Amino acid sequence: MIPPVLLTFFVFVFGAILGSFLNVCILRIPLGQSIIRPPSRCAACGVQLPGFLNLPILGYFMLQGRARCCGAHLDPRYPIVEAGTASVLAALWMLYPPELFAIYALLVAGLIVASGIDLDYLVIPDFLTLGGVVVGICLSYLFPELQGKSDPVDAMIRSSLSAAIAGGSLWLVARTASWFLQKEAMGIGDAKLLAALGAFLGWPSLPFILAVSSMIGTVVGIGILKQRKQKLGVKVPYGPYLALAALLWLLGGVNLVAKYLSNNFIQII
């Protein structure tokens, strides 16, 4: 038998390697390049990197944040994505049974790539958002426990309805805000992303995700306004806040809300 601590460490290492692959996806998918070939190259000068310098997380620190070939600064986002993926996967592994862990790991990988591309280009590719809706509904049929159900058809219906409610409500908010401001306030891509989150996590997660993402968005937005003195109404990527809120839901928000509801239910009685 493998001790649980060692197993969690293996999941952490797997997460770091996965994070390194997600960095490649964030860089190459928007450019329409293959995510498998060619092997990693220096982003500044194009020299092919020797394998050992591709070591996730540690590679960046071994190189002291500079490319060995040409001395260009390496983006600290690489080790952050690698360490973040590793930590989140290890936490999910400790919180959930293996099937749910695998599904949530897939969701988190998709959210990290979507957030990275949204930060760089202010768009999220449809195959990640609409693809996420389809995958979420299919996985709910195959693993009904994802929706807290035992019947596959029930779970699939809940997943589909949740996706429709999520996408529809945020689409309505986006349209209303755009109408009031007389310009595009929020991308439709964000509505599609929330639909995918609904398909995976079910409708009970939606109030939490909307509330937490808008809180994070407000705090970060005020920070950006102060720092850059930007005008209000400049389009900002909202996808990363939705992704972060969904992550907080998976890492404990779900239990907090359940506890809050049960406490208040008892008080009402």
Ligand SMILES: [Zn+2]
């Ligand atoms: Zn270089």
